[in-house]
Amino acid sequence: MRTAVVVFPGTNCEQDVAHALSSLGGEVELVWHRETDLSGFDGVVLPGGFAHGDYLRTGAIARFSPVMAEVERMAAQGLPVLGICNGFQVLCEAGLLPGALIANRDLAFICRFVDLEVVDNDSILTGSAEIGQRIRIPLNSYEGNWVDPGKTGRIVLRYLGDPNGSQHAAAGVANDGGNVVGVMPHPERGVDELLGSGDGRVLLEGFLHSLVPA
Amino acid sequence: MTDEEHESVLGLLGRDPRPAELAMYSVMWSEHCSYKSSRAHLRRFPTEAPWVVVGPGENAGVVDLGDGWLAALRIESHNHPSFVEPYQGAATGVGGILRDVFTMGARPIALWDQIRFGPLEDPKNRYLFNGVVSGIAGYGNAVGVPTVGGEIEFDPCYSGNPLVNVMCLGILRREQLVLGTAGSPGTVAVLLGRATGRDGIGGASVLASASFDDESQEKRPSVQVGDPFEEKKLIEACLELYDRGLVAGVQDLGAAGLSCATSEPAGRAGVGLDVDLDSVHVRETGMTAPELLMSESQERMMAFVPTDLVDEVLAIATKWEIDSAVVGTVRVGGTLTVRHQGEIVAEVPAASLADDAPIYDRPMRRPDWLDGLWATPVRILEGDAADILLRLLDDPALGSTAWVHEQYDHMLFLNTVVGPGSDGALIRVRGTDKGLAVSTDGNGRLCQLDPRDGSSRLVYEAALNVAVTGARPLAVVDNLNFGNPEKPEVMWQFKESVEGISAACEMLGIPVVGGNVSFYNETDGIDIHPTPVVGLLGLADPMPGTPPRLSRAEEGMEIWEIGPEANGNLSGTAAQRVIHDELTGRPTPPDPDAAEKVVALAADLAHRVPVLHDISDGGLAVAIAEVCIASQIGANVAETDNGRLFSEDPHRLIAVLEPHTVELPEGLSRKVGTIRGDSLVLGSSDPIDVRRLIETFEGAIPRRMAG
Numbered sequence: 069m070r071t072a073v074v075v076f077p078g079t080n081c082e083q084d085v086a087h088a089l090s091s092l093g094g095e096v097e098l099v100w101h102r103e104t105d106l107s108g109f110d111g112v113v114l115p116g117g118f119a120h121g122d123y124l125r126t127g128a129i130a131r132f133s134p135v136m137a138e139v140e141r142m143a144a145q146g147l148p149v150l151g152i153c154n155g156f157q158v159l160c161e162a163g164l165l166p167g168a169l170i171a172n173r174d175l176a177f178i179c180r181f182v183d184l185e186v187v188d189n190d191s192i193l194t195g196s197a198e199i200g201q202r203i204r205i206p207l208n209s210y211e212g213n214w215v216d217p218g219k220t221g222r223i224v225l226r227y228l229g230d231p232n233g234s235q236h237a238a239a240g241v242a243n244d245g246g247n248v249v250g251v252m253p254h255p256e257r258g259v260d261e262l263l264g265s266g267d268g269r270v271l272l273e274g275f276l277h278s279l280v281p282a
Numbered sequence: 283m284t285d286e287e288h289e290s291v292l293g294l295l296g297r298d299p300r301p302a303e304l305a306m307y308s309v310m311w312s313e314h315c316s317y318k319s320s321r322a323h324l325r326r327f328p329t330e331a332p333w334v335v336v337g338p339g340e341n342a343g344v345v346d347l348g349d350g351w352l353a354a355l356r357i358e359s360h361n362h363p364s365f366v367e368p369y370q371g372a373a374t375g376v377g378g379i380l381r382d383v384f385t386m387g388a389r390p391i392a393l394w395d396q397i398r399f400g401p402l403e404d405p406k407n408r409y410l411f412n413g414v415v416s417g418i419a420g421y422g423n424a425v426g427v428p429t430v431g432g433e434i435e436f437d438p439c440y441s442g443n444p445l446v447n448v449m450c451l452g453i454l455r456r457e458q459l460v461l462g463t464a465g466s467p468g469t470v471a472v473l474l475g476r477a478t479g480r481d482g483i484g485g486a487s488v489l490a491s492a493s494f495d496d497e498s499q500e501k502r503p504s505v506q507v508g509d510p511f512e513e514k515k516l517i518e519a520c521l522e523l524y525d526r527g528l529v530a531g532v533q534d535l536g537a538a539g540l541s542c543a544t545s546e547p548a549g550r551a552g553v554g555l556d557v558d559l560d561s562v563h564v565r566e567t568g569m570t571a572p573e574l575l576m577s578e579s580q581e582r583m584m585a586f587v588p589t590d591l592v593d594e595v596l597a598i599a600t601k602w603e604i605d606s607a608v609v610g611t612v613r614v615g616g617t618l619t620v621r622h623q624g625e626i627v628a629e630v631p632a633a634s635l636a637d638d639a640p641i642y643d644r645p646m647r648r649p650d651w652l653d654g655l656w657a658t659p660v661r662i663l664e665g666d667a668a669d670i671l672l673r674l675l676d677d678p679a680l681g682s683t684a685w686v687h688e689q690y691d692h693m694l695f696l697n698t699v700v701g702p703g704s705d706g707a708l709i710r711v712r713g714t715d716k717g718l719a720v721s722t723d724g725n726g727r728l729c730q731l732d733p734r735d736g737s738s739r740l741v742y743e744a745a746l747n748v749a750v751t752g753a754r755p756l757a758v759v760d761n762l763n764f765g766n767p768e769k770p771e772v773m774w775q776f777k778e779s780v781e782g783i784s785a786a787c788e789m790l791g792i793p794v795v796g797g798n799v800s801f802y803n804e805t806d807g808i809d810i811h812p813t814p815v816v817g818l819l820g821l822a823d824p825m826p827g828t829p830p831r832l833s834r835a836e837e838g839m840e841i842w843e844i845g846p847e848a849n850g851n852l853s854g855t856a857a858q859r860v861i862h863d864e865l866t867g868r869p870t871p872p873d874p875d876a877a878e879k880v881v882a883l884a885a886d887l888a889h890r891v892p893v894l895h896d897i898s899d900g901g902l903a904v905a906i907a908e909v910c911i912a913s914q915i916g917a918n919v920a921e922t923d924n925g926r927l928f929s930e931d932p933h934r935l936i937a938v939l940e941p942h943t944v945e946l947p948e949g950l951s952r953k954v955g956t957i958r959g960d961s962l963v964l965g966s967s968d969p970i971d972v973r974r975l976i977e978t979f980e981g982a983i984p985r986r987m988a989g
């Protein structure tokens with residue numbers, strides 16, 4: 069079971085995601101955004117950061133990176149595709165998830181722990197968690213405010229409270245099949261109690277469990 | 283450049299300098315680049331220790347952490363650009379300090395920002411504060427290096443001249459160390475990164491080395507514009523070059539741009555360099571030779587590469603999607619020759635730009651007003667301790683820094699064990715048992731009253747701040763922010779401060795491995811308080827398994843004060859400022875013996891007690907309140923004397939622990955209270971509900987920024 073962690077120029081959470089997944093027994097490889105063949109992988113993660121600088125609109129350029137054709141193929145085949153923070157923004161831009169992420173309500177970057185609730189566990193991210201389970205992991209974004217005018221998104225994780233104005237307090241959103249998930253807070257930053265929380269483990273374990281042989 | 287300096291150039295060259303040569307000397311001999319007013323004094327710093335790998339003079343200091351690991355550290359100021367354009371000024375300060383550290387072969391792992399402004403009641407100061415914090419966040423978050431701490435101070439003396447300092451820490455394996463040398467003849471100079479434009483021309487000389495007046499805003503074109511995305515790619519590309527052993531040396535392009543990045547590495551290596559300005563990749567047309575040589579366009583590095591490895595270097599640049607150009611060749615001899623459009627525009631001894639800058643022994647005079655300040659009695663602190671405490675917690679310099687640090691990514695890399703809002707940050711080194719602790723400390727008011735002892739106290743305070751995380755002090759970098767050095771009183775303050783830092787470092791047995799001097803921090807003839815900022819690196823080896831945290835106090839635990847007993851001196855304290863709006867008296871001098879003992883004791887206790895907290899701004903009362911706030915629990919404190927509750931006498935900390943679990947040394951410790959209930963009770967004053975403490979503390983900055 070191999071997971072590709074995509075590195076765009078400007079991505080900065082790739083090592084953290086690789087470390088967290090590896091510490092949970094995952095087999096992980098970093099792949100550069102120019103890669104055009106992910107056929108050897110059973111799942112893919114788009115990690116956080118500022119892909120291509122994000123000067124235009126978050127994810128707007130990244131969606132045209134060569135690797136995205138393969139990400140789209142995997143999504144269509146029902147393989148696990150997870151976008152964290154900037155990766156969530158890229159998945160929305162690519163049309164793999166509904167809605168868009170706009171600037172936080174208070175127009176300031178937010179980096180702090182937030183409390184979440186699992187509201188749907190039929191997804192590659194929440195599959196190992198119980199409905200109603202409380203999860204405390206860090207949020208770290210400026211454009212984390214999810215809006216979904218079409219109201220087609222399936223919310224799997226909700227904020228307890230309203231840190232950034234996100235519609236329906238959505239923190240994690242899945243496609244209909246549940247195999248494509250975007251999450252704004254960072255589960256990989258919650259795998260070690262020494263750093264404040266181990267609550268992110270159940271989410272990443274869910275992701276690893278959802279990998280099936282290609 | 284002064285007439286005398288011009289004469290020196292004439293003497294050096296034996297002829298009239300060409301325009302490009304004059305440009306190079308004027309930026310390289312600026313105060314900012316040459317340290318011409320401070321150099322004579324900086325020699326006082328102790329700089330040697332067995333664990334020093336690279337001392338002052340390179341792009342960053344490097345110390346040995348054991349087991350093949352090294353740490354690189356550096357601190358810099360971006361004061362003047364941040365006043366002229368707060369967002370870009372602060373942002374490019376972050377970019378610059380990162381380059382200083384990854385130039386050494388290190389991966390930057392953490393940043394600390396020390397920022398000082400005038401009172402937030404003034405909308406101009408709110409604009410500057412907001413702009414600087416946004417700039418640090420905008421650059422640091424995007425470049426992908428966590429900002430894990432720093433400090434904030436507000437005082438009217440910074441209204442016309444905010445201070446924006448930034449410190450960076452990097453780690454590397456010993457074999458990855460790279461120096462700023464041009465290598466040997468035949469080596470090729472490869473310019474990497476962003477194209478050169480006209481931004482930041484004369485930044486070092488126009489902005490950083492002159493004082494402010496009403497026309498300062500017109501200097502905005504001299505401020506550089508940052509691009510964290512380019513820097514991120516540049517970091518990754520350079521680290522790959524080092525990994526593969528492709529460079530003989532590297533120099534970043536910061537102040538003085540190409541002038542510095544060509545002359546300094548050549549000077550250090552004792553070689554000459556031929557530079558072709560027509561090869562430099564530019565983003566504007568028609569740039570003149572002086573403009574190309576002085577531009578401070580950001581996100582550029584100069585790599586010195588053996589000829590046979592150039593293709594590999596260019597390929598790596600292409601992979602990371604950064605521009606590159608071969609712009610020079612190292613020659614025998616010591617001449618820096620610069621060509622532009624087929625003509626020689628400069629031909630100077632390379633080393634002369636860095637080494638032959640004038641050194642000024644500027645006149646010094648102890649300020650006449652100092653004795654008067656010392657003789658003025660410090661007013662007694664009257665009134666209810668609870669009221670005083672709440673007023674202190676509502677002060678933006680003492681209240682919660684969350685408004686600031688929650689705008690910074692302080693968690694990236696999964697190493698921030700103790701982060702912002704604590705005494706010192708603690709960063710783990712993964713794959714080892716080691717933790718790196720850093721505290722940055724400044725206190726302009728203390729140093730205004732006593733530049734020598736005040737500066738010593740900063741070092742001791744920083745040492746205690748790292749000790750409470752379990753670390754022993756290892757090395758210091760300093761950022762010396764002062765007024766106009768042409769005034770004898772400012773030079774005296776400077777000399778005294780250097781002496782104070784040196785004395786404390788010697789007492790603790792730690793070296794100064796780098797620093798920065800920022801003079802001319804004055805506006806309309808009014809100098810800032812002398813504001814040295816100390817950044818102290820400590821090593822915890824092993825790191826405590828469960829480090830002390832302010833949030834770990836629980837019902838029934840005892841509160842102990844450790845260190846010399848406070849004598850109630852309120853001179854220079856936060857209480858004197860907030861309650862009386864005065865700055866008088868003479869602060870308690872440091873006690874080096876006590877300092878050493880307390881630092882060693884704290885580093886030991888950090889492995890055994892749940893809460894250890896330095897007593898500093900706001901004294902014992904604020905220290906205990908901060909524990910109550912973080913742990914969301916009350917406390918009973920027996921002390922009834924306002925002087926002793928709010929004094930900031932040095933070398934003291936509190937420990938919170940279960941009764942009878944840890945033996946503390948008699949004479950150096952005393953029980954001062956108990957963790958209990960939902961309210962904080964100071965002596966016989968009214969209880970303060972913990973929720974009120976929290977609201978007051980958390981609201982101090984946001985309520986002012988909303989105004």
